[in-house]
Amino acid sequence: MPRLMDMGLSKLTNVILQMAELSKKSVATSMEGFRNGRTVIDQIYQWSEELRELEDETNELATEIIARYQPVASDLRYIEACLAISNGFFRFGRYAYDIAEVLQMFGDLSNCEKKIVEETAATAEEMLQMSIEAFLKRDVELAKKIKLMDDIVDTNYREHIGRSMNDPKGDLKCVMSTTLILRYLERIADHADYIGDLVVYITTGFRVTNFRKSLPLGQEQQTTGKKAKLQGKPQPFYDGKN
């Protein structure tokens, strides 16, 4: 027999899935704008505002479910995770808007090398899609795969910065726009990774971040590329020769 709380949980799931769809569309459209030079900012702004409203709706629904039914165990974990996941989807929308804003600010980018952005975007979008699927199917294995892909995006971003700093003849407009877009894609990948962690938490009760913190420094570094960079010796981007 369904419980009264199940109606609330099912509403919550529907809002999250709506957000997933909208945020996926926003990121894909921003990248389409990058590839084709099409103006997309107005459309993406509208979606990003819708995502903001849906995030508020998630918060209200979650609060109501907690107040009415005092959820525990897997119900409580699900609600806690939904709050964080809805914020993740909202962030996807905001980063898509940030990318659209870069396109607007810098104008025509047809002379810029687009390969690295396109490659990184393909990975980030795939991670986003995987995070949605992992959430839908409660697929822990898929969630773990997202983490491995995060390193590709991080490396692309950092290598681009390293190359640009050491290339004084580079086109400033291309360098800056590419840097900004890669930075936003890197953030999108991070949030997809977090959603994967939350799927693990919903399903198993295991908090991935707590696990990471509990590892000795060396092992922790191996868990993600980002951690390694944060905690390892920083490598200067600029070698001072130019």
Added chain:
Amino acid sequence: MRRRKKKDGLVMGELAIQEQSDIDISLASQQGEVLSDSSASVSQRRRGHKIVTIDLKAQFGRVQVLRGINLEIKERSITAIMGPSGCGKTTFIRCLNRLHELTPGASVTGRVILDGEDIYSPKVNPVLVRRKIGMVFQKPNPFPTMSVYDNVAAGLKLNGVRDKAKLDEAVERSLKLAFLWDEVKDDLKKSGAALSGGQQQRLCIARALAVEPEVILMDEPCSALDPTATAKIEEAIFELKKDYTIVIVTHNMQQAARVADYTAFFYLGELIEYGNTEQIFENPKNELTERYITGKFG
């Protein structure tokens, strides 16, 4: 890049760090009847276990109500026992102070070790056990013809205490511990039955505390009370754990979640899961526990 603050239990803080419940039960069970000076006793005290039950079984005639409970109750903490009706919760705590055997046809096997000593040993006087392990029942049951003062002093008077100053001191101390003193101090001669339901229950707690027990058993102490009275009892219970070991049977899972440091889930006379309360309510290990607390049971 994500940073999270260290997550502590909301209320429990240090208590959320569960000690390894590694008492050597087999060692305890190999000792003689009186374990006061045995190594098991030392081990039990060192590790902070006030009560240890070993293969505790209880029957009403041919009906087996408890089917071998092994549970370690930590000293100066609140342990909640929850489970559906008929799972043996109440019988379990009634075995902890030898009340169960008073029911005609009822019997107990197994061991209940209190501070290293088996309370079911032939050498042990059950009356002394009940003095050490006080009890508060579901329905407030103050002595109706006695005043507030006499209700609290009754246990001491029965034990031969006649010194007025000692009685006064014990009554005031117990009523303060039960969070009732401020409400009754101006009229201690008032009948206990004239108090509200919540006050009566706190009076019963004060009465149990007056004889200076070490453990307090509570059998659904708030089920007949409104939320305000419940909150006061819960505050009192929470304060009491500084000096007492408390075991509380409750149907109200939120109550267990609010006050208990450790929670045990019983089903059909068996202990299904026992752990720190945060873990039981956030991430129960057993599917039955999960289904019970999320309301997917039956």
